[in-house]
Amino acid sequence: MKVQSAQFIPAAQIAIHDPDLQTAVAFGTNTGFTKRQAAMFADGEAHGQAMRQQAAAIKRHALNNLPDLLAQAEANMQANGIQVLWALDAAEANRHMLEIAQRHNVRSVVKSKSMVTEEIGLNHALETAAIEVLETDLGEYIVQLGGDTPSHIVVPIIHKTKESIRDLLIEKANMPPTDGTEAMALFARETLRQRFLMADMGVSGGNFIIAETGSLCLVSNEGNARLVTSLPRVHVALVGIEKLVATVEDYATLTQVLPRSATGQALTVYTHIVNGPRQPDEPDGPEQVYVILVDNGRSDIYTSDYCEALACIRCGACLNGCPVYQVTGGHAYGWVYPGPIGAVITPLLTGLENASPLPHASTLCGMCKQVCPVDIDIPHMLLNLRHELVARGQSSPVWDIGMKAWALGNKSPGRFVWGGKVAAKVTNLLKPKSLPVPLAGWTKHRTPPKFAPKSFHQLWRERQGDNDEQS
Structure with missing residues (x-):
């Protein structure tokens, strides 16, 4: 079977807009998940x-x-x-x-x-x-x-x-x-x-x-x-x-x-x-x-940090519990093994360069590990594969710039507080309908959240002050 995992995003878009597939996969995964919970x-x-x-x-x-x-x-x-x-x-x-x-x-x-x-x-x-x-x-x-x-x-x-x-x-x-x-x-x-x-x-x-x-x-x-x-x-x-x-x-x-x-x-x-x-x-x-x-390719996995993936007994429970698989179905993953375990072993067996979107085909909710009958830590391996993509220079330049800016702001308490105040004033003043790239994907189908009038640090200081006065 030809590897088409690099086309995960456009294939997932097609699947999401296929009403018959949505009906069938929703019924099948929900039934499988419910029966698994009852039996286990x-x-x-x-x-x-x-x-x-x-x-x-x-x-x-x-x-x-x-x-x-x-x-x-x-x-x-x-x-x-x-x-x-x-x-x-x-x-x-x-x-x-x-x-x-x-x-x-x-x-x-x-x-x-x-x-x-x-x-x-x-x-x-x-x-x-x-x-x-x-x-x-x-x-x-x-x-x-x-x-x-x-x-x-x-x-x-x-x-x-x-x-x-x-x-x-x-x-x-x-x-x-x-x-x-x-x-x-x-x-x-x-x-x-x-x-x-x-x-x-x-x-x-x-x-x-x-x-x-x-x-x-x-x-x-x-x-x-x-x-x-x-x-x-x-x-x-x-x-x-x-x-x-x-x-x-x-x-x-x-x-x-x-x-x-x-x-x-x-x-x-x-x-x-x-x-x-x-x-x-x-x-x-x-x-x-x-x-x-x-x-x-299994010997290569065996001698890598992903050896745990070979413990899989091919039960499919992680597919039934995965919110991504539930809406995309299996064909979007582009090869033999779909779902969370597929997002790990497909890059490992076919080459990470041939399946680079798959480590990101996860919300990291942890359900795959929770339902796995042999307790494979799939979310951890997905994070490691994402790290490998960054180390290879295969991540989005826009995303890299955004993450570096976020890291710079969070390394200093002063910059963190200042950034929060600026962001709160700007968003509350402009009331944007979406967040800037690369966060725009999150607000494509959601209303951007409003910043609280007071930050956690402000509330903490105020409450601590009140407690000091009472004591």
């Missing part, structure tokens, strides 16, 4: 926060020991009969996929939902090699039908209304006209089922890999991931190297906080663990299982 704290605030901190400790432990866990996971997966490959970047990952497809004479592929495959552009690579690829997650299937891209980490079509989905299915998939959501889902299910049975290869991502057992773990609600990983004769999973956890016990904790944060469920409908290919005494399952461990 069903047993009380203290219990929910304790789960978050336990999950956070597990992911930090895994990151601190990532090289060792990767080696352990590789050895145990190989012992289970899984063939493990490593991909330094997207090109190598796609090359591995094409070589596997050629080796097993693959002509048709069914996929379950995977952000990593979106990241590396897998569908395009396979289709270029004349291999037919079908997305089987319902949301991803609809995205593929419309030639669109996902706009949410968990809910790919959060930007679409039911009516637009209905029209797309009728136009592109020849669905009999209907307004019923159950009828639409049944139509998609019947269409996809035949493709599952015909496919040569199933491709999945991976929510976690358990190092001590060499197990690949997936969570889903539609059952398509189970079909993708068990019906075709070849199963390939592409997994980011950060998805390691040490033990089954660690996984048990994470598989509780992930669905609570993602979909508001105590547990997803399907919790699927792959331990290897079909054994001689087993009636079904793939003959070959491959796991491709994808780096694609």
